[in-house]
Amino acid sequence: MKKIMIVDDDEKVTTMLKRFLSSKGYQITAINESSQAVQTANEASPDLFILDIMMPPPDGFTLCKMLRADPKFSRTPILIITAFEISNSKAATVGADGYLAKPFDLDELASKLDELLRG
Numbered sequence: 001m002k003k004i005m006i007v008d009d010d011e012k013v014t015t016m017l018k019r020f021l022s023s024k025g026y027q028i029t030a031i032n033e034s035s036q037a038v039q040t041a042n043e044a045s046p047d048l049f050i051l052d053i054m055m056p057p058p059d060g061f062t063l064c065k066m067l068r069a070d071p072k073f074s075r076t077p078i079l080i081i082t083a084f085e086i087s088n089s090k091a092a093t094v095g096a097d098g099y100l101a102k103p104f105d106l107d108e109l110a111s112k113l114d115e116l117l118r119g
Contacts, residue, residue: 007037007045009055053082061094068095071072077116
């Protein structure tokens, strides 16, 4: 079972994603405090991260860079989901493997996750 870690300060989003992705057979770790993300990631050892951008410090861009700097997660896929306007190139410059704009379609999310986890 693949493990996904969701980091988003909006509890409604993490709850919805956790329910949906659990129903797809993923093991989910969801947190709402980005300041706890690296410690939680070390405990959970996820196969993929889903990060929001607009969060209290560290924001998603900073968190993405922090995860990429950790040898344990340097190659772990990172998907950014955000209402903030970014481009694929901006996502790539911070180390993310892709992004989805909020609001997004859950089937589109599932497809993107399958793609990233296949590598």
